[in-house]
Amino acid sequence: MQISRVRGTSDILPGTTEKWQAMEQTMHQICREYAYREIRTPIFEHTELFLRGVGETTDIVEKEMYTFLDKGGRSITLRPEGTAAIARAYLENKMFAQPQPIKLYCAGPMFRYDRPQAGRLRQFHQFDVEVIGAEGPGADAEIIVLAMDFLARLGLKNLQLHINSVGCPQCRQVLPEKLRTYFSGEVGDLCGDCRTRIDRNPLRVLDCKNGKCRDIGREAPTPLDCLCTACTEHFEQVRRQLDILGIECVVNPRLVRGLDYYTRTAFEILFTESGAQNAVGGGGRYDGLMETIGGASVPAVGFAIGLERVLLLLDRQDVSLDTSVGLEAFVAVAGDTEQLATRILADLRKEGLAADRDYAGRSLKAQMKYAGKTQVPLVVITGEDEAARGVAVVRMMTTGEQTEVPIEMVAERVRTLSGR
Ligand code: HAM
Secondary structure, eight states: OOOOOOTTOOOOOTTTHHHHHHHHHHHHHHHHHTTOEEOOOOSEEEHHHHHHHTOTTSHIIIIIOEEEEOTTSOEEEEOSOSHHHHHHHHHHTTGGGSSSOEEEEEEEEEEOOOOOBTTBOSEEEEEEEEEESOOSHHHHHHHHHHHHHHHHHHTOOSOEEEEEEOOOHHHHTTHHHHHHHHHHTTGGGSOHHHHHHHHHOGGGGGGOOOHHHHHHHTTSOOGGGGOOHHHHHHHHHHHHHHHHTTOOOEEOTTOOOSOTTOEEEEEEEEEEETTEEEEEEEEEEOTTHHHHTTSOOOOEEEEEEEHHHHHHHHHHTTOOOOOOOOOSEEEEEOSSOHHHHHHHHHHHHHTTOOEEEOOSOOOHHHHHHHHHHHTOSEEEEEOHHHHHTTEEEEEETTTOOEEEEEGGGHHHHHHHHTTO
């Protein structure tokens, strides 16, 4: 029996990889402009990092992690998200000793045992950006602007920014009790998970995907109702800065996000699909995370965008990325000229041109047919007669026009003709 890929994973094939490269190029470019530097952390971490960092009562930790014991008996987890690992790397590599803030980004695969559907996979990719060591609302605003700018540069439209403040530990002393009181009369109608959430982490009930729990929670007190003066001021300033920068947002008091580390700003970038709203990205401030995982208190804010969701939206909105990465020239071998073809191919590549040749010993006719199918603009033909005269033929495929060019001049001619 043929072996297939694991459910919820995907093969990214040529034709699509070019789109990924275009997205990645935009990502590197934008991060350079906003002064963020790339970090690459391992794909697996000690499970403890996510238990403490993401939170034991979150869906991610309770239901979605790929956790296993390695051969040394350690509990290891494939990273379900990037922030906890970046926080760990910040502490472990003593980046707090460098001038602050530290502005980092990374992109790579994440793993969640989610229910696979369009835009929801078990191995998916995030573009993740973090500012560590900055408390002021300017950092929150910059993170949001960067996320929106990235999506706009790729050509995405009709996205909605939802923003909220989930407050600090001081404001949070009030909310759980208010929520418990609110939900106390409705416990029987909540889903099984939410019944335990009421005791362990009632804020999570506001984030439940179950329709009935959502309905019941519609009038529930929200974090925004309980903000302390400092958090209210911080939130107002973030909104003011977004306003100055012309970024429209909807204040959504019910937005709590699915991870426990958030403090103050929380946001999501949503698109509407058959009536339902779905997130292309999200993030917020996490001033308590470093302490939770054993470090000193360091304020931080960041976001992650799901790259599969970006691609899905680009397709649905009929936006094509610049993926012109095809061949510039193909060398067709006629007769006994293989050595000459090899040499010309090497010359072309030395000129920085994308070039290939036939390795299957096909007839000249078959090679020309192949070149036509791949839509390569130029073909260099190495024929025996021409080789004896020290020349090769350069053919423009669109017009059929052919010229003889001295062998040592071929690479330069191809470069000129391809406008490089
Ligand atoms: P998150 O909201 O869990 O946040 O994920 C961010 C984005 O990753 C989502 O908006 C979505 O586009 C994508 N995503 C999540 N799960 C899946 C899935 N199963 N399949 C495809 N795409 C998915 C975080 O992960 C936080 N670490 C963001 C952050 C960074 N907060 C502060 N800094």
